[in-house]
Amino acid sequence: MENRILIVEDEEKIARFVELELKHEGYETEKVFDGRTGLERALSGEFDLVLLDVMLPQLNGVEVLRRIRKESDIPIILVTARDAVMDKVSGLDAGADDYITKPFAIEELLARIRVALKRKKNDNISTEKLSWKNVIMDIDRHEVYVGEESVELTNREFELLKMLLQNKNIVLDREKIMDHVCGYDYVGETNVIDVYVRYLRTKIDDRFGLKMISTVRGVGYVIKEEK
Numbered sequence: 001m002e003n004r005i006l007i008v009e010d011e012e013k014i015a016r017f018v019e020l021e022l023k024h025e026g027y028e029t030e031k032v033f034d035g036r037t038g039l040e041r042a043l044s045g046e047f048d049l050v051l052l053d054v055m056l057p058q059l060n061g062v063e064v065l066r067r068i069r070k071e072s073d074i075p076i077i078l079v080t081a082r083d084a085v086m087d088k089v090s091g092l093d094a095g096a097d098d099y100i101t102k103p104f105a106i107e108e109l110l111a112r113i114r115v116a117l118k119r120k121k122n123d124n125i126s127t128e129k130l131s132w133k134n135v136i137m138d139i140d141r142h143e144v145y146v147g148e149e150s151v152e153l154t155n156r157e158f159e160l161l162k163m164l165l166q167n168k169n170i171v172l173d174r175e176k177i178m179d180h181v182c183g184y185d186y187v188g189e190t191n192v193i194d195v196y197v198r199y200l201r202t203k204i205d206d207r208f209g210l211k212m213i214s215t216v217r218g219v220g221y222v223i224k225e226e227k
């Protein structure tokens with residue numbers, strides 16, 4: 001899907017020029033010409049990045065930026081006037097990802113947009129999915145799949161599996177697992193972990209003919225990296 005960029009810029013000539021170049025690069029764009037509309041559109045959830053001029057009617061760019069940041073972490077590149085050092089400083093303080101100074105070379109703007117979008121994408125990937133062979137855990141959606149089949153897990157089973165998948169090849173002892181899965185104030189025997197492992201094995205290993213969780217005798221459990 002194309003990345004959608006919101007251009008907030010009151011100088012129509014500049015806005016038109018930037019839009020043309022961005023479209024040429026394959027981005028989808030929308031232009032708005034004042035701060036208030038810019039704020040409203042930026043928070044619509046329809047964009048992947050905001051190009052935000054500082055000197056704007058109704059609401060200046062830094063103020064728009066501050067208000068966006070209260071609700072959204074959308075990448076924002078601030079467009080400042082030449083030598084407006086204060087704008088840059090307060091802009092970055094207010095949470096801009098980057099800034100560019102007018103007049104700018106379009107290639108420089110495109111490069112900064114690519115970097116900001118890539119950074120955002122990497123952030124998303126880091127919390128996305130864990131997997132082992134065809135076992136896939138979607139953390140955000142709290143779902144586990146083996147191939148196409150969905151597996152129902154209780155919260156504790158899910159937390160246990162997540163911990164093992166996040167620590168592949170590291171043997172986790174029962175104490176550590178229990179602290180994490182049951183909470184530090186849990187009072188009980190560590191063999192409760194053996195019970196959860198057995199549930200997981202029934203739901204995943206036995207059902208799908210896998211050997212995902214290995215027992216390390218006298219210590220605990222590990223999921224080994226697939227070879």
Ligand code: CA
Binds near residue numbers: 011055056
């Ligand atoms: Ca302006």
